[in-house]
Amino acid sequence: MSKKIVALTEELVQPIVDELNLELVEVEFVKEGKNHFLRVYVDKEGGIDIEECGKVSERLSEKLDEADPIEQAYFLEVSSPGVERRLKTRSDFERFIGSHIYVKTYEPIHGDKEFYGDLFAFEEDEITLTVKEKTREKDIKIPFDKIAKANIAVTF
Structure with a gap:
């Protein structure tokens, strides 16, 4: 289930980050304690700021509400991958x-x-x-x- 949520989220967010000239670094859907988190990490050359994260979050939230792929309650977090960002590709x-x-x-x-x-x-x-x-x-x-x-x- 979580792989499907990650794949759909990547599909929904990619056009948003492309439009904003950002890089989609990673998407993860995890359970921590009683809560579920959908985390989207975005970046750009020189780093990303909170306003850009906010724009991605707002637009993605609308797309997720339309698609409604996640049954349980969850928190959407959009952020920078941080200074110790993962290298995957x-x-x-x-x-x-x-x-x-x-x-x-x-x-x-x-x-x-x-x-x-x-x-x-x-x-x-x-x-x-x-x-x-x-x-x-x-x-x-x-x-x-x-x-x-x-x-x-x-x-x-």
């Missing part, structure tokens, strides 16, 4: 080359499943991550289909 990885990222893989690569490093390249269905190992740097190639989760990592 090939274009996400291409766009964020040069960024410091966290990657978790489905299976070990060189004995590890978790990596922090600078995204150096995305070519031929694999990313190249420059990681620090003690005092040295080394490049690790990770196949795109082996990535379970990835996001921008904030460094202090």
Whole structure:
């Protein structure tokens, strides 16, 4: 059920974000405690502001009311993906080359499943991550289909 809600929401919101020159990053429908949340994450080059989130929310809310795909009560949240945004698509990885990222893989690569490093390249269905190992740097190639989760990592 939640996959259908996510797919329909993506279908409804895509023309809205396209019209506003925004990027649809992710849609999720989750239950937290007793409440259900339909979360829509949008972004643009240079970041998104609260007014833009409000416009998407208003327009999407109207479309959802018309389609009425969700039986239970829920909260609609439209927001920025934040500084630690997830990287899911090939274009996400291409766009964020040069960024410091966290990657978790489905299976070990060189004995590890978790990596922090600078995204150096995305070519031929694999990313190249420059990681620090003690005092040295080394490049690790990770196949795109082996990535379970990835996001921008904030460094202090």
